[in-house]
Amino acid sequence: MRLITKAFAGACAIALLAVAAPAATGSEEAGETVAGPLSRGSGTALGHQVLGPRDGWAAYGRGTTGGASAAPGDVHTVSTRSELLAALGEQDNDTPKIIYVSGTIDINVDEQDRPVDCGYFADPGYSLAAYLEAYDPETWGMDERPHGPLEEARDRSHRNQAAHSIYRVPSNTTLVGLGKDARITGGAMYIRGAQNVIVRNLTFADNADCFPAWDPLDGAAGNWNSEFDAVWVHSSTHVWMDHNTFDGGGRPEQEHFGRTFMIYDGSVDITRGSDLVTMSYNHFDNYDKGMLVGGGDGHQEDIGRLRVTYHHNLFENVMQRSPRVRRGEVHLYNNHYRVTDEGIFDYAWGVGLESSIYAQNNYFEGPIAPGSIAHRWNGTDLYETGTYLNGVSRRHQVDVVSAHNAARPGSPLGTEAGWTPWLYEKIDPVAKVSRDVPRNAGAGKLD
Known part of the structure; x- marks a missing residue:
């Protein structure tokens, strides 16, 4: 399987096998959709572009304009972590703002923008070597989750990293990359x-969790769990993410306790009552969990929300969850799913509790079994039409629900999205999707 080497993640693992260094000290509006063209252009003109009037769920009601109305003093160009944080301001700063990202911004730097590794965040009482020794199933067992001083030190370390590495985007913001890099x-x-956020033309990479948690009760053999998605949309509305690249790092080769030591989580999770989101022309590359x-069957705030559109996205070597859906009304159309390596693909569309997925004219390419395109997770129905696998002639069309039901007769799906x-x-024919999406999806592709 193809893996992408991560210098930061590797440095973290080395640093933590020894005793680590001390840590561093609105409501929805109903109504008509917003009119206005989705203009194209280069350079700073990108910051003033808004979502088209019918471009997915984020166009509902007042539409999504981000910081397009920003005054000249609220337009910033940033190239370091400190500049980015200053431009974003406080979470309650809802003044319209446009932030252009120039070059590479590394979030794993200190206050002087000097690079740091995982040891920078580690609690003095934590080391990975000691953690592995303490919670080895041979001695700790598999009947209870880790607790005690080392788990507490791991949790403090995790919180240190979270406090430093999480950056929040407030309402009425457009965040856009300049150029192709x-x-x-x-x-x-x-x-x-x-509310009202636009993120475009950016590549997100290397968002490793330095301090994964061991959970022996997660599955029959236990699992390592990490946090830190590249983007987490939480209790937010009217969000448009367009022409971004998400570099996932794949499944790490390192194992502990016979299980993969997961240091990466997902790309873009949309949870906790979020609503009215459009994901267009993004490239999701090399993810285990997409x-x-x-985020969970018990999240009652999700009921009646989680309306999301995915169109013209490229999912490349994404093993599972592209997406996994609970409760939401999710429109999946004109997406391209490509797998280049044998044996890595699990499923694409996860049909979760009370989910309502409506899939149209999507293309799959690679060593993918028709019965594995969808997977039932406490859901009941999936509407699908126009799915093709490894070709665009009639014989390559797949009835996804029938294929799923033949492969898993004990957990059949129905076809009523509701x-x-x-x-x-516009919904393109699949032949056009197979040609155009790989050429146009991802960062650096905007004219």
Whole structure:
């Protein structure tokens, strides 16, 4: 399987095998959609572009304009962590603002923007070697989760990293990369409690969790769990993410306790009552866990929300969850799913509790079994039409639900989504999707 080497993650693992260094000290509006063209252009003109009037769920109601109305004094160009944080301001700073990212911003730096590794965040009482010795199933067992001083030190270390590496995007913000090489590495973007946010033309990479938690009760053999998605949309509405690249790092080769030592989580999770989101022309590359719509079956705040559109996205070597959906009304159309390596693909569409997925004209390419495209997770129905696998002639069309039911007769799916999408501009034929999406999806592709 293809893996991407991560210098930061490797440095973290080395640093933590020894005793670590001390740590561093609104409501929805109903109404008509917003009119206005989705203009194209280069350079700083990108910051003033707004979502098209029918471009997915984020166009509903007042639409999504981000910081397009920003005054000249609220337009910033940033190239370091400190500049980015200053431009974003406080979480309650809802003044319209446009922030252009120039070059690479590394979030894993100190206050003087000097690079740091995992040891910078580690609590004095934590080391990975000691943690592995203390909670080895041979001695600790598999009947209870880790607790005691070392787990507490791991948790403090994790909190140190979270306090440093999470950066929050407030309402009425447009965050856009300049040119073809704008990147944000090492951090976790939280769009939390915000409204009207646009994120475009950026590459996100290397958002490793330095302090994964061992859970022997997670599955039959236990699992390592990490946090820090590249982007977490939490309790937010009207969000448009377009022409971004998410570099996931794949499944790490390192194992502890016979289980993969997971240091990466997902790309863009949309949870906790978030609503009215459009994901367009993004490239999700080399993820184990792709993304969630709805974070848990018990999240009652999700009921009646989680309306998300995915269109013209490229999912490349994403093993599972693209997306996994709970409760949301999710429109999936004109997406391209590509797998290049044997044996890595698990499923694409996760049909979770009370989910309502409506899938149209999506293309799959690679060593993928038709019955594995969808997977039932406490859900009941999936509407699908126009799915093709490894070709665009009639013989390559797949009835996803029938294929799933043949592969898993004990957990059949129905075909009633319970709604019909109406906010979309145009649904392309699959032959066009197979050609155009790989060429146009991702950062650096905007004219």
